[in-house]
Amino acid sequence: MATGSDIQDVSMEEQLERKRRPLDTFIVGSLFIAGAISIAITLGILWELGSESLLFFTDEVVSIGSFFTSTEWSPQAGSFGIWPLILGTLLITFIALLVAVPVGLSAAIYLSEYASARVRNFFKPVLEILVGIPTVVFGFFALTFMTPLLRSIFGSTVGFFNVLSAGMVVGLLIVPLISSLAEDAMAAVPNSLRQASYGLGASRLETSLRVVVPAALSGIAAGIVVAMSRAVGETMVVTLAAGASPRNFSLGEDSLFGYILSPFEGAQTMTGYIAITASGDISYDTIDYNSIFAIGLTLFLMTLGLNSLSRRIVKRFRQEYE
Amino acid sequence: MTTTAPEKQTRDYFPTEDEYQKLLGRRTRFGHTVRLTLLLMLTIAVVGLGILLYTIIDDSFGLVAVINENEPEDILAAYGYDPATTTLNDLNKEQLVEVLAGSVSSGVGRRLERDQRFFEDRLVFETQEKWDEVCASDDPPAGCDGGVRSKGNVVDLVQERVIRPDIVAASGLTGSILNPDRFKEKVQQDFVDNPDNYEPFTYEDVRYTWRAWFSWKFITSPASDRPEIAGVRTAVLGSIWLVIITVLFAVPVGVGAAIYLEEFARPNRINDLIQTNINNLAGVPSIIYGMLGLAVLVRILEPITSGSLFGEGAPNGRTILSAGLTLGLLTLPVVIISSQEAIRAVPNSLRQAGMGLGATKWQTVRSQVLPVAIPGILTGTILAVARAIGETAPLILVGAAGFITVSPSGPFSQFTALPIQIFQWTSLPQEEWRHLAAAASLVLLVLLLTLNAAAVLLRNRYSRRLT
Known part of the structure; x- marks a missing residue:
């Protein structure tokens, strides 16, 4: 028990000194470590992608030059050119944006500028449910609904695996992303x-399209770029619906729109290649094992580039009001 | 311009009443069109979600075409029951186990019994000495815990091991309700086109039943390489x-x-x-x-x-x-x-x-x-x-x-x-x-x-x- 005399015994300086609390120090230390784990994750990703890619590029059958220039990806034949996989990824991303940008933007403009509270209360949860559905279910949907639908419309020119079906379903998947980011920007x-604008006699449409949308343009653009990065990294839909054969091409010989950019044929994407290669019982330190990390590194840099681009857009073009 | 006459300026900058009404009408119509287009686009997202959910539910239930390796009626008749009045579910557990024991090999039977016993008081496939020996070993099978199979479980076993149904075709929910005949014609046509696929069975052996792929049994059954009994x-x-x-x-x-x-x-x-x-x-x-x-x-x-x-x-x-x-x-x-x-x-x-x-x-x-x-x-x-x-x-x-x-x-x-x-x-x-x-x-x-x-x-x- 502390009595008055106890306090007297302690010198004035000691009383004023900051009391040491080992428990608090320990707790704050642990909290800092929890925060720092995220740095460890990033370093882990960089290290693992980098070191395995290095093994891949130093392999005697691979040359770093042909990896970035060759348009043929056939690991069995020893040709490792990444362009067919990038082509697949970009084709699907392009089709997805073709679907998602008009739908997502319209949804955002309508919900933010036109809709009454009741209409909003109906549509917002629908978009939220769409966000919560796992991508593998979208893949099932692409394969069992979208592909047969496209084949009944366009006939048998549409392959069983095709990028159109995959791209459209990825588009549906990223609609809520675009609409919610664009709506936030407009709000x-x-x-x-x-x-x-109304005071000057503009209609609701003119106000939305000529005043609100331009004012929110940076946020909208950033949202589209984020959605694009999401489409690039999407795996399950493209693995299931776009097929497992890379679209090897030769710029001089193959027709550009008949084959290279055709939406009706299948094309393996970067993510699709990684998933299919890893789903077998893959053995370590083989060329296949190392190749998925080289592809992964390319994918990682692409999405990282897109994500930082979107942040740059927001920072650079943000208009400060009031 | 300062040199222009005032009347001219009026005509340039302010439309006449008629022109004004026309312009206003056009603006309003355009506004309405765009508004409808926006709503239409938003509806596309909702319709997409709707179709997705519909596809999943549609495929989760529906008619299936089944070929039974042994028809339940034949089995019932073989054991002396009247197939017209009795079904498998009407039999009691002893009778069901008898049917099962009459059809599966003794090896399979022993394995089933080691997974879980059929009766508390007696063994069906194992001898008592062997059972005691297995249960005394270092790695006793699950059946030694003493749990007993329920009657429903034995019915499932008879289904799975004796009747051995094989689903040859399946249809979605809407198709099964609206146009079941089309599904049946398709199955029949396939029997005509590829009879080899179904050897030794013919179209006469096909039975049509309703099946809920999504069911409590589906959730509680383990994975299997046979779609008839596979679960999650x-x-x-x-x-x-x-x-x-x-x-x-x-x-x-x-x-x-x-x-x-x-x-x-x-x-x-x-x-x-x-x-x-x-x-x-x-x-x-x-x-x-x-x-x-x-x-x-x-x-x-x-x-x-x-x-x-x-x-x-x-x-x-x-x-x-x-x-x-x-x-x-x-x-x-x-x-x-x-x-x-x-x-x-x-x-x-x-x-x-x-x-x-x-x-x-x-x-x-x-x-x-x-x-x-x-x-x-x-x-x-x-x-x-x-x-x-x-x-x-x-x-x-x-x-x-x-x-x-x-x-x-x-x-x-x-x-x-x-x-x-x-x-x-x-x-x-x-x-x-x-x-x-x-x-x-x-x-x-x-x-x-x-x-x-x-x-x-x-x-x-x-x-x-x-x-």
């Missing part, structure tokens, strides 16, 4: 701008 | 194990990191780096986390993740522990970001009050900030976990094994998970598997919907309390 536009 | 128990249990490990890793670490960043971190370079890094990690594709799991958890940390360090023996690191931790790494940034938002939403007055009473920073956080932030943290965590349950790509990378019928028994078991099961069934060409994939998707969606509903309820309760 951040101050009401005074809208009121000024 | 193994996969559901695998998913549950994964969630447990994911939560055990991601929640303490994620909430800890969020507390640090919101309450303790001074704005210096390291802390800025951590924050930027977390935002970047949230955008990394899930398959990259799978590769991290494969290279680090499965391969380098194999002694730990396979359990060999602790004397448990999985043959390699492709275990529940590896996969759960991979999903944990994947969910971590999401948990951190949503927890940060919840902590940020706690009013500053609470912190000031705590500090003003002389509490230390940690005491304030623990007893003032966290209790208020916990519902928000929980909501974010549930949503993050819901996302983790549906992740497929990282699990493929860390090697969720292809065909597993044994339920996982601990963190060092090999496993399969619901999304992996859906992926595998979807990639198989035969139609029956597609219906199983639909039913498994339905199980997954129901699970996720429950979690999401829990999150919404929590959020609503929380927001009510604050206002």
